[in-house]
Ligand code: AHG
């Protein structure tokens with residue numbers, strides 16, 4: 001009797017991907033499964049955030065001077081924990097940690113990958129029941145196996161990412177990850193506690209009608225951005241506008257929506273924050289990679305995000321990401337108006 005298998009779990013999917021690569025070691029599959037496990041643990045805590053004393057500030061300030069919420073720390077520890085105890089990751093970097101953490105044990109020193117993450121993105125929204133997320137990316141280490149990994153393994157341009165992804169703790173919980181071969185989305189089925197393939201081979205529509213930006217900062221944006229926002233609010237021959245403005249303040253949710261429906265997300269430089277707010281290594285790069293794999297684009301307003309060679313772990317960058325044609329219209333406006 002044949003069993004009608006309509007859904008693949010994340011674990012089944014990552015294992016199946018190996019079939020096309022007879023020489024693959026399975027290390028990336030292991031790593032993605034570890035991340036999926038940590039995500040499930042974080043999901044449980046996020047879901048009961050209103051019930052237990054896990055809401056609110058932890059009472060400290062993270063390396064970037066922002067208030068640290070208790071769930072940020074919990075999530076950080078979960079992701080760090082699974083990766084440390086797994087067999088595929090030589091070390092990690094996180095928004096919540098000042099410096100890289102080198103695992104430095106026999107197995108980790110022989111692992112192929114390093115992983116960077118923002119354990120909870122949009123954490124200012126935790127207290128008010130709005131979707132939040134986790135962002136991660138994976139690089140092949142450039143230092144030799146057999147030794148502890150080093151900071152230079154983490155300071156690679158985004159172009160070198162092997163995989164990148166995010167988890168949304170939303171009305172349902174989803175994990176999306178991309179490799180050069182494509183991007184796929186998995187929705188957590190609470191009845192079996194497994195991520196199951198729900199969005200195979202995601203493609204970002206080449207055009208869209210949604211623009212996402214913090215309008216409160218409008219007067220601090222450079223002219224090219226202001227003019228583009230202006231154009232979003234008008235109807236012209238080519239754009240089919242006016243567009244719809246949507247801004248949750250959780251980048252994971254904002255970019256996820258725009259990836260699926262078509263749209264553009266912007267966090268430009270402001271006069272107060274000339275380098276923008278978002279962190280290049282574990283916020284911009286993963287989304288730039290995912291968006292490009294799905295057919296979209298990502299820039300800092302001047303150059304492609306994935307080409308930037310980072311110099312610091314926590315450096316910030318202006319960030320523009322989304323549907324190809326909307327990005328091209330923005331680029332044109334920034335070129336013309338500065
Ligand atoms: P984090 O919670 O990791 O610090 O990131 C929050 C980020 C991002 O998710 C969001 O798009 C942006 O901050 C919102 O910032 P503004 O409130 O300045 O618009």
Ligand code: MN
Nearest residue numbers: 118120121122
């Ligand atoms: Mn963040």
Ligand code: MN
Nearest residue numbers: 095118120121
């Ligand atoms: Mn965060």
